[in-house]
Structure formats: structure tokens, C-alpha cells
Amino acid sequence: RIANDIGGMQATVTSTATSLVSNLTSVVATIGAMVALDWRLTVVSLLLLPAFVWISRRVGNERKKITTQRQKQMAAMAATVTESLSVSGILLGRTMGRADSLTKSFAEESESLVDLEVKSNMAGRWRMSVIGIVMAAMPAVIYWTAGIAFQFDGSAISIGTLVAFVSLQQGLFRPTVSLLSTGVQIQTSLALFQRIFEYLDLPIDITEPERPVHLDQVKGEIRFEDVEFHYDDKSGPILDGIDISVPAGGSLAVVGPTGSGKSTLSYLVPRLYDVTGGRVTLDGIDVRDLDFDTLARAVGVVSQETYLFHASVAENLRFAKPDATDEELYAAARAAQIHDHIASLPDGYDTIVGERGHRFSGGEKQRLAIARTVLRDPPVLILDEATSALDTRTEHAVQQAIDALSANRTTLTIAHRLSTIRGADQIVVLDSGRTVERGTHEELLEQDGRYAALVRRDAQLEPTR
Template sequence: MHTDRTIWTPPTADPDQPRQTRRILRLFRPYRGRLAVVGLLVCASSLVSVVTPFLLRAILDTAIPQGRTGLLSLLALGMILSALINSVFGVLQTLISTTVGQRVMHDLRTAVYGRLQRMSLAFFTRTRTGEVQSRIANDIGGMQATVTSTATSLVSNVTSVIATIVAMLALDWRLTVVSLLLMPVFVWISRKVGRERKKITTQRQKQMAAMAATVTESLSVSGILLGRTMGRADSLTRSFEIESEGLVDLEVRSNMAGRWRMAVITIVMAAMPAVIYWAAGLAFQLGGPTVSIGTLVAFVSLQQGLFRPAVSLLVTGVQIQTSLALFQRIFEYLDLPIDIEEPSSPVHLGEVKGEIRFEGVEFRYEETAPPTLEGIDLTVPAGGSLAIVGQTGSGKSTLSYLVPRLYDVTGGRVTIDGVDVRDMDFESLARTVGVVSQETYLFHASVADNLRFAKPDATDEELVAAARAAQIHEHIAALPQGYDTLVGERGHRFSGGEKQRLAIARTILRDPPVLILDEATSALDTRTEHAVQEAIDALSADRTTITIAHRLSTIRGADQIVVLEAGRTAERGSHEELLEAGGRYAALVRRDARLEQAK
């Protein structure tokens, strides 16, 4: 079986940023109705906010100087109502926008997970598990603030800026010009800061993915066992410390990138009211055009109201550029080519007899690599049994994995009852072919939940019947909580033979007409192997069975035995026929006999 564990390298990033932006916007398309409501609330809130300075000017220039108490009360009440309406609108828009943002993140997580579920086994043999987990958890999680608040922030701040500038022009166009002189410089600075943070964010997410992979591999049960028994616990800790130290540096750089420049912008904007007061006072001293106190106070109030959304827009621009790095990593996974696709018009198998044919089968892991399998022509009659033997690396497991389409042939075809497995729908194929492998995977859940993974609607009676057939019921019944007992991480609470029998029981529940046994007893001692073999015999009865054999003693009763050598069929026949031929199979049998005598 192919075991290349090199880290998957993502495709080159798309330099077309406008295209990527349009793709991000399409994520929000299903929620455009809710976003329209948010836009209306934001616009209404912005317009209400602009009214307040005009009310303030009327209070200072008219109501108070003229002693008009009634007008003063109405204007003060108007300011209070303005604040109240803004608060209500703010709560509603936050609720809707946060809901939309979380739904978009949910859609992204689901899309990435679904895409990965459709990838072939080859992808996962060359990609670290932690890298995959990091894309779903860290990258999508890192976009939360941007996705949930950016749309609202953009609409709110743009509306506020436009409405405020219009109101400022209505009050005094000269002061407005003075206030806006430095705005282009501020925009240029924020864009430069955003580009810096985007680069750092890409590096940071890669570092987080590396850390996640380290944690996943070294802190699993198998990783702990290996680290402790090899005396590598301290060195693993030091390696993790170095990776964590690198992340600290990237986090600091990410947060501090452009911080001083943005601080200068904030200081300048905060100083602008003083400049306005100075300019108005200077104009008065020099006998130039003057403005009323109410207008001046109202203008400064608007100006301060302008600076808040303006700075927020600049910060949002930086956040958007930073988040583009995260979206880019997510889109890389969504754009992964699916090399095992369900056909557009699949064949749905009804009653399956179980005849398997390999017709001129060829397989390569890479287009330029030498063939792993070549010229394989085999037929397994319905209900018959085929055993595949050979040296390590001869292609035994790869050949068996072509039947359930864990890989696709690169030449020839594999058929079940005359139907090419590539023409079958995935559900029919999964229902037809069951696999019991050497490496049994059990979830950190109860025994019953692990068994029901094969058949979610299985009754307790069906669980017991399957466990009895697999000769594991008595052991389960003796556990403290019986079938409700947690099996532990990857099933390490159970021995190898017990895990194999649980896997067999799980497959019995699914009841597939075709069975693949991939060296299911190779890691077991002779005594345990005997018990598991009895369970396998019960499972194999009346099914088409393909067995990948490690110990040849387990396959003597097979209808047909095939010896693979360098991906080709070297010998074929029954146990007796191959022994009589005195070829490669006979040599393997003699080797097994010597190993048994040496024990």
C-alpha cells in the first residue's frame, strides 16, 4: 500500500484579488434578503445620527439665546429619541449580521468537510491530519470577526461617512474641505498596512497548521506510546516549544504591523477639532467670514462623528486584506480536484450476486510514476473466494482497494456483476462492498455507537446477534457498562484481537455481499488469530470474499489464490495446485513453515 506521507503542497495562490473578492461576496448571496434589512437599518441609524448635531445647533443658536423653553424641551427630547432609536437599530442589525456571518461560516465549514470526504485515499496518505484540521478550525475560525461584522461595518460606516459629509457641507463647506484634506493619505497608509498583515497572516496560519499537526500526531494514544517508548518526550516538547515560539513572533508581528502608522492617523483625527477651533478663531480675529457658536459646535460634533466611521473603515479595510489570506487557504481546499467522482447518471444496483472481475487493470499513484499494478485479469465468481499473496509492496492492498473505489484504476476496469464500479453510485457501492483492514479504527464512543456506525438504525438485538457471530459478545457483556462502555481513543482499551472482532461485528451489521479482508489477522498472535479467523469464517459465509493474506495458513481453503509480484500476476491456482507447481507460492509456504518452527 502507498505510504508516502509528504505534506500536501497547495496550488499557487490566485493573484486575481478582484476575482477572489467576488467569490467571497457570492458566499453572502443566499442571505441577501437579511443583508438588505441590515442595510436599511444601518441607513436609518446613520440618518438619525446626523440629525443630532442640527438639533444641537438649534439649541445653542435659537432655543437657549431666545429663552424658548418649549422648543428647548422638544429639541432635547429629539436628541434622546435619536439615541434610543440608534440603540434599537444597533441591536437589531448586530443580531441579523451576526446570524448571517455564522451561517456563512457554517456553509464554509460544511463545504470544506464535504469536499474532503470526496477526496481519494491518496490525498490523505500524503497530507498531515493536523493540516486538514487546521484549515477547518483555525482558518475558518480566524475569519469569524470579519465574516460576522465586516458587512455591517462597511455599510454602516460608508453610510455614516456619506451622510456626515453631506451634513458638514450643509453647515460650512470651508471647514469641510479643511477636515478632509488628509483623508487620501490615511487611505493609502491603511492599504499598505493591510498588505503587510496579509503576508504575516499567511505565515501565521501555516505555523498554526504545523502546530496542529504536531499535537494531533504526538498527543494521540499511538503518539504518546511511541514517544515514551522511544525516549523522545523531552525532544518532542522542545520541538513544540520552538514551533510555539515561532507562532508568538508571528502573532506579535501581526498585531504590531502598521500599529504606529494607524496610531498617527488616530492622533491626527483626534487633533482635527482643535484645528477647526483654531481656524474659526483665526478667521474671526482677521475679520474673515465667521460662523456661529452653534454651527461651530455642531460641525465639530459631526466631524468627530465622521472620524469614528472613517477610522473604522480604514481598520475594516486592513481586516479585509488580512482575511483574504484566510479565504485564500479555504478556497485552496474547495478547489481541490476530485479524482473519484460519482457519475452524473449512476447505476443503482438492486439485488447483488457479487461477481468481481478485474479486466486489464492498471494503476499508478502518479502519472509519471511506474505502474503499481499492470495487466491484472481476474474473475471471482459470486460467492467465491480469492486470496492475494505476495511480498510487501507487490500491490496486494492496492488491488483490493480498487473494488470499493478507494482508488480508481488508471487502465482497464473493475466490475461487480458486470457493472464498472466507476459507473455505480457511491451508496450502492458502499452497501455492496465491506472492508475489514489490519488497522481497525474505533471512535471514542460507546461499543454500541461504534457498531451502529455501520447501521444507525440497528436494534439492540441486531447488535447482540452481530457480536455473537463475531465471537465478541461475551467480552462486551462482561464490561462494566456492557455495550455502553466507551472504547477509548482509537480503541486502545481493547486488545488487537478484540478490536478486530468488533470491526467484524460492525461489518456483519452492514451485511455486504462482497467482502475485502486486508490482512485482518496479520498483527495477531496465533491463539487470538484462531478466534478472529472463526469470526471471519462466519462473516465470509455466502459472500464473495477477497482476502489479502499475510499468514498463508489462513487462506488454504480459498477457491483461488493469486501471487502478485511487482504488480503483476505471477501465479494463480488453488492451494494444492500451487504447491504442486513448486513456484513462488510454494516458496512462501516453506518460508512460513520455517518461521513457525523458529518460534
């Protein structure tokens, strides 16, 4: 929509607006001169104008519908190109033997778009041509009307007046047709405006309060007070009655089966979601009352899926802190245990990471993400299954980087592998959005409940990693 619809809107607002003003001025001035010469001939000349306007509006509505379909098809083709020509898309297509299928899909999308382009440009052409033919034949009608008027009432129209009037009427032809065409273009462009305003008119889910609270220093105490969350009124609760307190500098680990609400719980702290019941506080202040700048400075997130821009290593790291010096970059990379690897590359920190960082391994990308977070230096750290997709050796290296990052910070860890959270100050077990167990690693083992079962499961899976 940004690339195609807004580009089409720009053409409408600039060239169409200019054409509208110039042609409208010409039409008004010409009609005024025609009325001054002979009002009767002017009425005859403009008699079919309402019919022409009606025809052009019909054409405009028809093209508007086709344009809506065309823009949807352009968006579909853009999505196909983006997905199939991305690094991941190409690898998936080649390894699954679907390269020909992707090519065929693109060809079908292109053919559909070509058909819609042709329909859009040809829609109503014959009707607009009829308007042109009728207007081109108007001089004959004017001569005939002048002869009829002289025959019946004897009112003479001088040859000079008649020739001048026909000249003006012919001069009226071009701007009138242009105005009708402009009207068609404006109606067609309404499809573009409609698609853009569909998004602009959507309500914003997460907004700053009218009087946001700004904190210059954040200690990092987090509280979940009777927290409830659901995505919409039709779905059931994802979280229900969560009460957890994490002191500043403390560590909390959240475990549980898939779909228990672990990641959703962590997203409530940086306000990626807003609670639907209860509240989440940071240093005793509801996060919904804090300004976005405070939250961005206070909370850092390292997720399982690392996102890197198609830029250099240095640029990716400086995304967290644009004014960071080279020494700060090196220090952050050393803390994440990735500096030596970056330095060994031919271009060092100027190495382009590639689309989504495909030139680096999973563990290297994860350590780059950790280095980026170290550079931002947040007092609150959220680790959302940051090592679950790594092998044991890589996980150990990444875990060392995470341990360095977690020092003296309030840490909330979402984990599948329980070996990474045994040292947490508090472990909470979620099931179906509710807290079913809590305590330290040793306390939960003594209870021999859900957590102990998860530990035994991990022990069984350990040799197969």
C-alpha cells in the first residue's frame, strides 16, 4: 500500500489537480464568451453536457472497482516476490523442490495483474469515444440550429458571430473532455485513498497517556498485580489472575507448556500488549502511565528469533545506541562473546550481515542481539526463549553472554530448557494462563509437581541433543 497506493495518490494530487484548475478556468471563460455572443446557441451546445457527465461518472465507478481489484493484485504479487525471492524463500523453494511452483505462481499473479491493467485502461473507452465524436460533430449542430432560428423567427445571426461562436465551441471541446477524463481519474483514485484510509482510520491499540510519567532513573522492580489478558472478547483468557513480584536486580524464570501464556506475560512489561485486567508496574508505576521513551530505555528484549537489518554489523549494533563509539561497540561485543569472531572477518565491523543476518549462524546472530542489548544497557531484561533453538555447545556460549548481560539487572526469562534457569531467584510455572507453582529450583523439585516433571523430561532428552 505504501509503494503502490500512495504513489498513485501522489499522481492524482499533483498532475490531476493542476489539470483540473487549468481546464476548469478555460471552460468557464469559454462558456462566458459563448453566452455573450448568443445564449441560445450556448444552450444548444451545452444541452448534452449533463448526459456526458453522467456517462463519465459511470465510467469512473467502473474503473474504481477494477482499480481496487488491481491494487489488491499488486499487493499479492509484491508479497509473492518478497516471500519467494527472500533468502529464506529461495532456500525453502530449492530444498522442497518447489522452485518451478514459485515461478508458476509468480507468472499467474503477473497475468492476473496484466488483465486488470488492461481492463482498467479500457473500461468505458467506447463511451468516452462517443462523447468525443458527438462533441466533434457539434459545429454542424450549431450551423443547423442557426438556420432553423432564421427560418422560423427571422432572427439573423451574422456570419462573423456564427464563426466566432463555432470557434469558441471547438475551443471548449478539449478542456471539457479533459475535465471529464479528470473526473474519471479522481473517481478511480478514490480506490487508492480508500485503501490508505482503511489503515489510517484504524484505532491505535497502544497509546501514550495524555500526561505520561517520565523516569530519569529506573531501578527495575516489576509487579504483576492480578493480571488478566485476552486478545478479544470472543477468545478465552490467555492470562488469568497472575500475581508476581520481582525486586530490582532480581531474576524471575517462567516455564510451562506451549500456549500457557509465557511470552504474552513478558510482552506486557514493555507494553507490546496492554493488560485487560489488573496492572503491571515498573518501580511502582503502571506501565500504561509511563511514556514510551522511559519504557524503551528501561526494558530490553532478547527473543528467540533475532532480527538483523541488511546493513553492517556496526550499524546493526548502533541501532540500539546511534551515538555509540567504536570502543563501546567493542565492549558490548566482548560482553556477548562475539567480538573475536567479528574481528576475524575480512571487513570486521563493516561486514554486511545480509538479509535477516543470513551470513551468520544462529548462535552468532543471537550473540549479536545480546551485544545490541548490552549497548542499550537497560535495567530490565526480558529473555524470551533466547537459546531454545541452539545446539548445546552454542547454547553454552550464548548462555555465558546472557549471564554477563543479566548481571545487576532485573531479569525475566522465558525458557523451555530448564538448565538455563536453575539459578533464578524465583521460578513460576504457568499452565493455561494460571500460576500453578512457584519457588526456587530446589523448592519446586521437593514439591515433585509440574516443574519436577519438566526437569525429568529434560533429563531424558539431554542425550539426544
